[in-house]
Amino acid sequence: MSVPGETILTVEDLKTYFYTEGGVVQAVDGISFDVRAGEIVGVVGESGAGKSVATTSILRLLDDAGEIVSGEITYRDTTIVGFEEAEEGGELVPRDDMLTKSEMRKEIRGNEIAIIFQDPMESLNPVYKVGSQIREFIELNRDLEGEDAKEEAIEMLREVGIPEPENRYDDYPHQFSGGMRQRVLIAMALGCRPSLIIADEPTTALDVTVEGQILDLVDDLRDEYGTSFIWVTHDMGVVAEICDRVNVMYLGQIVEQGPVDDIFHDTQHPYTESLLASIPRPDKTVEDLNPIAGVMPQAMNPPRGCRFHTRCPDAREACRDIEPRFVDVGEAPSHRAACLKHDDVGYWDSVPIENESRDGVVADEEPPAGGQETEAGR
Amino acid sequence: MATTEGQLDETAEGTGEARVGWRHTIDQVKRDTTARWGMYVIVIVTFVALFSALDANLNRLTLGHISNYAIGQALPLLEHPERIPPPGEIYRNEPPAFAEGGSWEHPMGTDHEGRDYLTRIVYGTRISIAVGFVATFIGLVGGVAIGAVAGYYGGWVDDALMRFVETIYAIPALVLVIVFTVFVSGGRPDVIYAVVGVGLASIPVFSRIIRSRVLSVREMDYIEAARAAGVKDRNIIMRHVIPNSFAPVLVYATLQVGVAVLIVAGLSFLGYGAQPPTPDWGQMLNYSHGLMHSSPWHSIWPGVAIMITVAGFNFFGDGLQDALDPRIEN
Numbered sequence: 001m002s003v004p005g006e007t008i009l010t011v012e013d014l015k016t017y018f019y020t021e022g023g024v025v026q027a028v029d030g031i032s033f034d035v036r037a038g039e040i041v042g043v044v045g046e047s048g049a050g051k052s053v054a055t056t057s058i059l060r061l062l063d064d065a066g067e068i069v070s071g072e073i074t075y076r077d078t079t080i081v082g083f084e085e086a087e088e089g090g091e092l093v094p095r096d097d098m099l100t101k102s103e104m105r106k107e108i109r110g111n112e113i114a115i116i117f118q119d120p121m122e123s124l125n126p127v128y129k130v131g132s133q134i135r136e137f138i139e140l141n142r143d144l145e146g147e148d149a150k151e152e153a154i155e156m157l158r159e160v161g162i163p164e165p166e167n168r169y170d171d172y173p174h175q176f177s178g179g180m181r182q183r184v185l186i187a188m189a190l191g192c193r194p195s196l197i198i199a200d201e202p203t204t205a206l207d208v209t210v211e212g213q214i215l216d217l218v219d220d221l222r223d224e225y226g227t228s229f230i231w232v233t234h235d236m237g238v239v240a241e242i243c244d245r246v247n248v249m250y251l252g253q254i255v256e257q258g259p260v261d262d263i264f265h266d267t268q269h270p271y272t273e274s275l276l277a278s279i280p281r282p283d284k285t286v287e288d289l290n291p292i293a294g295v296m297p298q299a300m301n302p303p304r305g306c307r308f309h310t311r312c313p314d315a316r317e318a319c320r321d322i323e324p325r326f327v328d329v330g331e332a333p334s335h336r337a338a339c340l341k342h343d344d345v346g347y348w349d350s351v352p353i354e355n356e357s358r359d360g361v362v363a364d365e366e367p368p369a370g371g372q373e374t375e376a377g378r
Numbered sequence: 379m380a381t382t383e384g385q386l387d388e389t390a391e392g393t394g395e396a397r398v399g400w401r402h403t404i405d406q407v408k409r410d411t412t413a414r415w416g417m418y419v420i421v422i423v424t425f426v427a428l429f430s431a432l433d434a435n436l437n438r439l440t441l442g443h444i445s446n447y448a449i450g451q452a453l454p455l456l457e458h459p460e461r462i463p464p465p466g467e468i469y470r471n472e473p474p475a476f477a478e479g480g481s482w483e484h485p486m487g488t489d490h491e492g493r494d495y496l497t498r499i500v501y502g503t504r505i506s507i508a509v510g511f512v513a514t515f516i517g518l519v520g521g522v523a524i525g526a527v528a529g530y531y532g533g534w535v536d537d538a539l540m541r542f543v544e545t546i547y548a549i550p551a552l553v554l555v556i557v558f559t560v561f562v563s564g565g566r567p568d569v570i571y572a573v574v575g576v577g578l579a580s581i582p583v584f585s586r587i588i589r590s591r592v593l594s595v596r597e598m599d600y601i602e603a604a605r606a607a608g609v610k611d612r613n614i615i616m617r618h619v620i621p622n623s624f625a626p627v628l629v630y631a632t633l634q635v636g637v638a639v640l641i642v643a644g645l646s647f648l649g650y651g652a653q654p655p656t657p658d659w660g661q662m663l664n665y666s667h668g669l670m671h672s673s674p675w676h677s678i679w680p681g682v683a684i685m686i687t688v689a690g691f692n693f694f695g696d697g698l699q700d701a702l703d704p705r706i707e708n
Binding site for chain 1: 533603604609617618621
């Protein structure tokens with residue numbers, strides 16, 4: 001296992017585009033973050049922010065239409081994604097040290113980085129017994145076979161809190177409830193003994209009680225196995241509960257990143273503020289709820305300047321033209337945000353603009369150039 | 379779909395009948411009267427075919443009351459020289475037992491060479507069943523392999539495979555099989571060439587059926603999960619994609635057995651399938667169509683046999699389709 005605190009995954013300036021008939025969807029447009037051993041890193045944002053695309057890019061599991069166009073992804077000493085300029089033409093081409101497809105499959109997927117999907121109802125193959133699916137993954141990714149693998153699978157089921165694992169081993173997925181299936185999926189991922197588990201909104205389909213149990217379970221397992229997690233969610237409450245560090249994504253970019261306490265108590269980006277303000281709370285009625293105005297623009301034709309300026313309550317003229325840099329903000333050393341407020345480019349001198357956050361209509365945004373919502377957001 | 383299944387079964391967990399799986403599907407089929415009759419026909423016909431394959435047992439178990447002479451007549455004579463009938467008994471053309479001039483020695487009568495029709499029909503079962511199953515199996519294996527690979531990979535692999543398959547599909551099946559039979563057999567057609575030909579000709583439909591299912595199955599999270607766990611594409615296709623796409627293929631295969639029986643019988647009738655003296659139903663029709671006026675039973679028995687067998691597979695196939703279709707409430 002790895003030394004606690006050691007950086008195991010680095011993502012630098014990752015860009016993943018989808019080439020669709022309607023145009024190029026910039027689903028992920030230059031994000032950078034890292035994951036250290038034994039920590040839970042949150043990736044949070046609305047639907048369509050590019051969270052899932054960012055995480056599937058790490059395992060290079062994109063659809064045919066999707067392509068990683070630039071950036072670096074490094075896992076320990078191996079290059080998952082890397083580019084260099086071609087000798088002729090200066091185009092970016094994959095570097096030689098980038099893992100091949102079959103190396104990716106043998107060396108990374110499952111045994112180093114595993115993934116848990118959003119919908120526990122559809123992530124288990126309905127025609128096989130739950131136990132044999134866990135066993136398949138264990139046999140594939142570890143030096144265990146036959147009865148040993150079966151015992152390990154049962155042990156994993158016990159580990160994730162499934163009662164009577166010996167009997168449940170022979171049950172089919174449809175005989176499990178949603179929460180139990182999510183536990184099975186965690187057991188499947190954990191059974192491969194990866195150093196990093198990507199959890200793609202794993203509790204979204206569950207009710208809050210079960211969600212709480214799963215979050216506790218993940219926290220315990222992290223302590224026991226030292227596994228790191230990338231936790232993708234749209235729920236700031238979940239983030240507060242288990243994440244150590246947080247990346248807030250908006251329209252393919254990270255707008256704020258930092259330790260979880262600073263994100264919550266020393267918020268530096270208006271989008272993060274809006275997300276926090278929109279959390280439903282028992283002491284508020286529906287009328288008091290403060291959702292973010294408008295909908296996220298299409299990633300095919302993102303707004304110029306700051307991408308959030310069409311919905312930002314603090315937007316000013318400068319936000320339309322100047323793309324904010326990602327700068328250190330706040331007290332904590334690793335707390336960074338991309339907002340003109342923190343940059344000396346004349347934000348404070350320009351006038352506020354009318355946008356969706358004020359009157360509910362788009363001020364002067366050009367209509368998106370054709371094309372429907374694409375798979376970019378998942 | 380997964381959700382409703384899950385909710386249905388959570389209450390009955392551990393106890394009671396399972397609502398999915400093989401036994402459940404068979405139960406559903408049995409509840410449908412036509413499908414149940416179809417199943418009985420298939421079971422009986424298959425049983426007869428299996429036992430007619432054992433010469434000695436045929437005599438004892440199935441056809442005890444029929445003379446050795448008749449059985450001898452049903453078989454190629456060179457293999458059984460002792461059974462060559464005495465002169466004078468040849469060319470008897472006896473009508474069925476219930477008609478005037480018939481006897482219970484030959485319940486279905488004899489053909490114009492004096493061979494017992496019941497025996498020949500029973501032997502014909504063996505050929506027809508073998509033909510139906512083997513031809514369908516060839517089409518199923520070939521079609522599922524091509525369709526699953528095409529559907530799973532998509533892109534140019536899909537284009538290449540499916541365009542190839544559609545080219546085959548564009549040629550009328552009967553013409554394709556006749557040409558295949560004539561060329562591959564080198565001018566001496568036999569039932570085996572017809573079977574392979576029919577099997578190959580049914581590949582396009584099988585591959586199209588499974589491909590359309592694979593296109594949706596490959597988007598399922600458990601396929602993505604298998605890829606994310608590092609499972610090889612081949613194993614994903616074999617273990618995860620095909621089993622989950624198989625239901626419509628199974629239904630079509632059941633129907634296709636009947637169709638294959640029919641087509642091969644037609645080929646034999648035209649002279650491109652089984653050759654005399656093989657007791658194949660289609661070939662028997664070929665033999666007898668000139669005698670339809672004077673001895674109609676020559677044509678009726680094989681026709682009835684073909685009809686019952688094909689109908690059996692069709693009824694069962696329809697029932698299976700209903701049982702496997704979640705939209706139909708039983």
